[in-house]
Amino acid sequence: MADDTAVDAFGTPGDTVPSESVTIYDVAKLAGVNPSTVSRALNRPGRVSAATERRIRAAAETLNYQVNPMARALPTGRTSIVGLVVSDITNPVFFDVIRGAEAAATSAGYTLVLTESEESDEREYERAQRMLRMVDGMLLATPRMSDEQITALARQKPVAVVNRLVDDVLSVVPDVQQGIAEAVRHLRSHGHSRIAYVPGPALSWMARRRGELLAQRCEWAHIELVTLDPVAPTVAGGRSAAVAVRDSEATAVFAYNDLIAIGLMQELVETGIRIPTDISVVGFDDIFGADFTSPALTTVKSPLREGGDHAMAALLARVTGAEISADGFDLATTLVVRGSTGPAAR
Structure with missing residues (x-):
């Protein structure tokens, strides 16, 4: 009832003023604050009473007033915008990373802006530098650029x-050792x-990390490990590795990520x-669609959203x-067994 009274007092939504001519003083006058x-x-939000905040937001909506983050940054030095850089926006591994980052940003009152590097370390650094001018902070997801x-x-x-x-930089890394x-x-x-x-890519820190841990676990289990040449972290990259996998005479193959595994399976089956x-x-990762393959893909699940x-x-x-x-975060990986693994061929 209180919300209805506030809207009635400010007029109907159709009685708006162009947002360019509306200032915070107009909103204050209409709201009586x-x-x-x-x-x-x-x-x-939350710094004033709920009733007052509703009244102010109703006034702002009536006047079609929009907060200008750049103008807000002038007195505070902050834009309430945070950036996220991913290496490939088409890779499903980033879907949940983006969702998790967006949820955290929104709950803190921040707007998230996104850019991608298309797997290029040069483009990644260039775009990150450009983005950094307009944000309060930046999250780099699986970056390809150098530590420096x-x-x-x-x-x-x-x-x-x-x-x-990365040394001296806030880093959140899932515990891949458990899943491997x-x-x-x-x-x-x-x-x-x-x-x-x-x-995966030669520039990928995580590709090297997974390979090192896999080598350690295989040595401990008395399993011979054959490390093949790096490929693009894509379905096409997986397909390109099929001949090398076949010629390795291995009875099992571990792919850097699910996309490579899916492409590899497609090529081998064909x-x-x-x-x-x-x-x-x-x-590795248990991306959306990992269980759509035939047979469904066995994979190490990574807590991407978390x-x-x-x-x-x-x-x-x-x-x-x-x-x-970051040490306080529990980001364990775990194996999800499906149909793509079974007894070794005799």
């Missing part, structure tokens, strides 16, 4: 990294003694190789001067 109260209500470039960005404004570890250990035990229990690894009868395939959420929350805490230790 001070301009500073309008600023608190619109820029930092990331550190240079972090010297300018708060920066956080997800799926990569489970995958190796799973393959060993099925009699596999020779495994091939298809790495050449008459049966999965998992002739070769078992394991992916990683994006935690990394953004930690970044915004740093933007506001608070401190959050």
